[in-house]
Amino acid sequence: MRFLNLFRTTAFRLALVYLLLFAASAFALIAFIYWNTAGFMAAQTDETINAEILGLREQYTQQGLPGLRQVIIERSAGGGTGLYILANADFSRIAGNLSAWPDVPMGQGDWVYFTYDRTSPGETERRSARARHFELRGGFHLLVGRDVHERREIEDRIESALFWSAVITLGLGLIGGLVMSRNVTRRLDVINRTSRDIIEGDLARRVPLSGANDEFDELAENLNSMLDQIERLMSGMTEVADNIAHDLRTPLNRLRSRLEVTLMKPATEQEYREALEGAIGESDGLIATFNSLLLIARAETGEARENFEPLDLRAVLSDIADLYEPLAEAKRITLKVVALKPAEINGDRGLISQALANLIDNAIKYTPEEGAVIASLKLLDEEAVLEVRDTGPGIPQAERDHVLRRFVRLEASRNEPGSGLGLSLVAAVARLHDARIDLGDAKPGLIATLRFHLKD
Amino acid sequence: MLLESVASPSMRLLIVEDDRDAAAYLMKGLKESGHVVDHARDGVEGLALARAQGYDVAIVDRMLPRLDGLGLVQKMREEGNQVPVLFLSALGDIDDRVKGLKAGGDDYLPKPYAIVELLARLDALVRRRQPEQIQTKLAVGDLELDLLSRSAARGGQAIDLQPREFLLLEYLMRHAGQVVTRTMLLENVWDYHFDPQTNVIDVHISRLRAKIDKGFADQLLHTVRGAGYCLRAVS
Numbered sequence: 001m002r003f004l005n006l007f008r009t010t011a012f013r014l015a016l017v018y019l020l021l022f023a024a025s026a027f028a029l030i031a032f033i034y035w036n037t038a039g040f041m042a043a044q045t046d047e048t049i050n051a052e053i054l055g056l057r058e059q060y061t062q063q064g065l066p067g068l069r070q071v072i073i074e075r076s077a078g079g080g081t082g083l084y085i086l087a088n089a090d091f092s093r094i095a096g097n098l099s100a101w102p103d104v105p106m107g108q109g110d111w112v113y114f115t116y117d118r119t120s121p122g123e124t125e126r127r128s129a130r131a132r133h134f135e136l137r138g139g140f141h142l143l144v145g146r147d148v149h150e151r152r153e154i155e156d157r158i159e160s161a162l163f164w165s166a167v168i169t170l171g172l173g174l175i176g177g178l179v180m181s182r183n184v185t186r187r188l189d190v191i192n193r194t195s196r197d198i199i200e201g202d203l204a205r206r207v208p209l210s211g212a213n214d215e216f217d218e219l220a221e222n223l224n225s226m227l228d229q230i231e232r233l234m235s236g237m238t239e240v241a242d243n244i245a246h247d248l249r250t251p252l253n254r255l256r257s258r259l260e261v262t263l264m265k266p267a268t269e270q271e272y273r274e275a276l277e278g279a280i281g282e283s284d285g286l287i288a289t290f291n292s293l294l295l296i297a298r299a300e301t302g303e304a305r306e307n308f309e310p311l312d313l314r315a316v317l318s319d320i321a322d323l324y325e326p327l328a329e330a331k332r333i334t335l336k337v338v339a340l341k342p343a344e345i346n347g348d349r350g351l352i353s354q355a356l357a358n359l360i361d362n363a364i365k366y367t368p369e370e371g372a373v374i375a376s377l378k379l380l381d382e383e384a385v386l387e388v389r390d391t392g393p394g395i396p397q398a399e400r401d402h403v404l405r406r407f408v409r410l411e412a413s414r415n416e417p418g419s420g421l422g423l424s425l426v427a428a429v430a431r432l433h434d435a436r437i438d439l440g441d442a443k444p445g446l447i448a449t450l451r452f453h454l455k456d
Numbered sequence: 457m458l459l460e461s462v463a464s465p466s467m468r469l470l471i472v473e474d475d476r477d478a479a480a481y482l483m484k485g486l487k488e489s490g491h492v493v494d495h496a497r498d499g500v501e502g503l504a505l506a507r508a509q510g511y512d513v514a515i516v517d518r519m520l521p522r523l524d525g526l527g528l529v530q531k532m533r534e535e536g537n538q539v540p541v542l543f544l545s546a547l548g549d550i551d552d553r554v555k556g557l558k559a560g561g562d563d564y565l566p567k568p569y570a571i572v573e574l575l576a577r578l579d580a581l582v583r584r585r586q587p588e589q590i591q592t593k594l595a596v597g598d599l600e601l602d603l604l605s606r607s608a609a610r611g612g613q614a615i616d617l618q619p620r621e622f623l624l625l626e627y628l629m630r631h632a633g634q635v636v637t638r639t640m641l642l643e644n645v646w647d648y649h650f651d652p653q654t655n656v657i658d659v660h661i662s663r664l665r666a667k668i669d670k671g672f673a674d675q676l677l678h679t680v681r682g683a684g685y686c687l688r689a690v691s
Binding site: 283284287288291295307319322323324326327329330350353354357358361362364365422 | 551648653654659
């Protein structure tokens with residue numbers, strides 16, 4: 001069964017096709033050589049026979065049958081490879097070194113192959129010969145030929161060598177193909193088995209490497225890192241779901257309780273109005289949180305990359321600073337922008353604007369009055385380094401990584417106004433743009449740094 | 457200042473919305489604001505109504521049975537129907553917004569929206585439609601804005617404005633007497649389509665207010681509670 005399955009594998013089919021092609025071309029090559037050499041040898045024999053005939057014909061025309069007979073007797077005695085027989089109309093031998101007329105049908109001028117018995121002292125040998133037949137006046141027959149036994153033997157050998165080499169090539173190729181495809185199939189089987197295990201729910205399974213460092217190992221490595229990535233995303237999603245649940249449930253609960261409590265006992269119109277207004281405020285907060293979550297999710301999927309366009313970070317920064325400048329001023333905070341050179345990157349203007357707005361908004365929010373917020377843009381080593389620094393309380397070292405994770409906000413900030421997902425969005429936008437984000441200590445204050453790749 | 461005190465003209469409106477409850481609330485809200493409202497439950501019905509009646513604005517949901525919102529508006533525009541269209545949509549992506557405007561929509565409001573926001577935008581759409589001669593000067597009361605020299609003055613007294621303040625004032629003056637929401641300002645003056653965490657617009661308005669209203673007896677730039685702002689002269 002497994003053997004039969006093997007025939008269906010691509011590897012085996014490829015091996016088979018290759019084998020057939022290889023065998024066919026090898027066979028064609030040998031056949032070409034064979035026909036060439038054999039043909040050449042045959043032609044040479046015939047030429048020699050023809051030359052001989054020419055000589056005999058001369059004798060015959062000059063001296064008639066007796067002269068021919070005489071020459072044949074002489075030549076037969078010569079002990080060469082030439083074969084002759086002169087016979088009567090009834091094919092009984094008159095002269096020549098063949099003991100009898102060969103038992104092969106032939107007409108005037110025909111070329112024939114036949115066998116004859118050569119007797120040498122002690123043994124009789126059956127040998128092959130080639131000859132040409134002539135009918136002479138008076139019903140006499142003449143056969144002039146040559147012994148081609150060696151030549152025929154070589155030809156036979158070549159023929160059988162051809163046959164057997166074809167058999168061996170095909171046989172070895174078949175076995176080789178089976179072995180090769182079995183190896184390939186075994187490697188693929190491992191990958192397939194692992195995939196099935198993963199499909200069936202064993203998400204931690206990984207494709208084992210053979211250590212051969214070949215393309216199968218490369219495939220396995222790629223599959224494994226893809227699986228790692230998926231696992232990371234999945235655990236991210238679980239975390240996201242938990243955080244979404246928390247971020248939406250809490251205000252939903254407040255909203256519901258507020259309405260329920262209002263209905264518990266009769267109230268004045270003023271009280272109802274206040275409760276309803278409170279409910280609207282609460283739902284506005286919910287909508288804002290929801291929008292932030294959606295935006296983060298959208299930035300995380302990377303879909304927004306389709307909207308990337310070349311943009312100047314300096315222009316984006318100065319527009320956002322322009323938007324926030326009055327807010328800073330109202331809090332008597334100095335908002336300063338230091339950006340000497342334009343910085344072209346590929347990105348989504350809307351998302352980068354929002355991320356920057358969040359950074360500056362946070363900086364202003366957490367910086368005490370009379371403080372300072374400095375936004376700077378520098379070009380460093382093919383990177384656009386965007387930095388927002390404030391003189392607020394900063395974020396404790398231990399929590400810095402935490403706030404940059406998806407949908408996470410500082411526990412302490414959960415009760416503050418705004419969706420509180422500002423830094424998560426900034427981090428998501430940074431990831432979308434392949435930018436690095438760092439939070440550092442400005443002593444006092446927070447430094448948020450974004451490093452974008454410059455447009456090439 | 458209360459919303460009720462900003463009079464907006466009565467409009468004939470078409471709502472194309474398949475959610476029965478949402479349509480009912482919306483119709484109630486719009487009728488109570490003094491508008492006349494027709495309702496269609498799907499795109500085909502909406503198209504038939506738009507063909508048969510003259511409306512001031514059509515409010516069209518993006519996703520509708522039979523003929524979706526984009527298709528409906530495309531069809532209307534092909535037929536030469538130039539009624540302003542405001543898309544309502546649960547799809548809040550920037551892309552969806554762009555698609556809506558490309559299909560022939562005039563404005564795009566993602567769900568969930570505040571009814572006051574919708575009202576303000578409807579008002580802006582209707583008034584925008586009135587033929588606008590090329591103006592080089594805008595005036596509200598004794599406040600004047602010269603679009604050519606980019607200068608502003610109130611009661612003949614020059615006001616020094618930053619470039620963005622100029623744009624802000626221009627937008628408010630072009631919509632004088634109407635309620636203008638914070639989102640409308642953010643979209644039209646700053647071209648941002650996101651909610652800043654803090655209401656930065658308020659600070660810009662109070663700064664502008666300090667420049668145009670300070671020292672004058674009549675206030676021109678009013679805050680409309682729960683809605684936005686309104687620039688108007690005391691009549």
